[in-house]
């Protein structure tokens with residue numbers, strides 16, 4: 001009788017069945033399909049990359065023994081990973097990985113077979129069409145746990161981050177959503193988790209990307225008819241970190257594609273880490289099904305650090321930069337800049353720069369001047385709600401009137417001004433602004449912004465409105 005892939009695999013299974021628990025056999029071996037036998041290499045098809053990893057981690061020895069028994073010392077095992085076909089792709093997407101050769105995965109290289117059946121996998125980060133897909137993690141090694149100082153304000157998020165990096169995909173913190181105000185360390189912490197995972201598990205494919213870049217890549221992929229490649233690229237990531245997910249607000253196409261990628265990763269035990277400037281309950285224009293996914297794991301808030309933590313952050317920064325600074329100056333800066341760690345660091349850097357350029361000693365007086373300038377120059381984040389309040393107060397109407405459907409000219413103008421300032425002073429998308437100011441669409445907001453621009457250059461009275469409200473919002 002001739003030897004076939006099926007006959008070899010059947011014999012292996014018989015041996016394996018006798019040597020492992022029945023439940024484990026059912027879970028991990030029954031779903032496998034023997035595909036082909038060439039040059040003493042048996043190719044087996046497994047349902048996911050997670051499955052492959054599990055086999056390699058727990059059953060590689062027994063697989064080796066059974067296969068050697070059948071095919072001799074030169075026996076080889078090749079996995080074919082059949083990815084779940086979430087996108088109506090006619091052909092299944094496959095990925096081949098040789099057994100116990102995880103070196104190729106270690107360097108974040110994934111070998112994709114180029115045959116007629118499987119589509120070429122295009123990596124949005126690298127020139128398309130190359131055979132060996134190298135995925136740069138895009139992580140910043142300077143953002144580590146070590147230099148992310150702990151305090152009451154960030155203890156939960158930081159500890160959850162450490163738990164995730166010790167066991168990516170293996171904790172209930174999946175996804176881990178880190179949220180908090182501007183400059184409080186969301187990006188830093190997200191990178192630190194990724195960096196630590198790469199240290200502990202070099203074979204894992206980690207990718208950091210901002211939601212903005214993700215959206216751009218998706219738009220490009222749709223333009224170039226590469227939507228499936230885009231999805232497949234993200235589905236082979238082990239740890240996906242997406243920064244500033246609030247950016248997806250109002251972008252339904254990108255949300256939809258992210259929803260499918262998220263489900264695939266989550267189902268396969270991969271880790272997802274997200275950051276956002278607001279808690280899921282406060283996110284506007286994000287589809288309900290996506291919001292509910294965000295809440296599956298843990299949402300951990302980064303709050304404004306207390307005085308002690310601010311002092312430690314400054315001390316640590318100075319220590320790393322090799323700069324000595326009197327304790328009273330550090331405390332002065334920490335006392336006066338409270339709400340944003342980026343500003344805190346910025347002020348101390350200006351102080352060092354000023355003193356070295358002007359050869360001045362660092363004194364409390366110099367610190368006072370710099371902190372004052374610094375605090376004055378930093379723009380305060382205003383919310384869309386606040387803008388609507390300021391505009392409606394200015395025109396002495398209530399917010400409901402401002403948002404109403406009326407076409408009365410002065411109300412329309414007030415609404416257009418609110419939209420114009422929301423665009424100018426917040427990072428919200430046109431769609432999100434529209435939905436918050438009277439449930440209008442993005443085209444209406446765009447039109448409002450153009451109208452305000454036009455009117456302020458042609459109508460003196462209108463220009464005064466713009467100037468007055470700008471002043472009120474800048475105080």
Ligand SMILES: Nc1ncnc2c1ncn2[C@@H]1O[C@H](COP(=O)(O)OP(=O)(O)OP(=O)(O)O)[C@@H](O)[C@H]1O
Nearest residue numbers: 147148149181182183184185186187188313341342
């Ligand atoms: N606990 C901390 N320890 C040390 N440095 C910190 C800490 N928190 C924040 N920082 C530093 O503050 C700066 C701003 O942090 P980061 O860019 O991560 O903020 P963010 O919350 O992502 O801001 P944004 O909302 O603007 O995206 C960085 O230089 C970061 O290293």
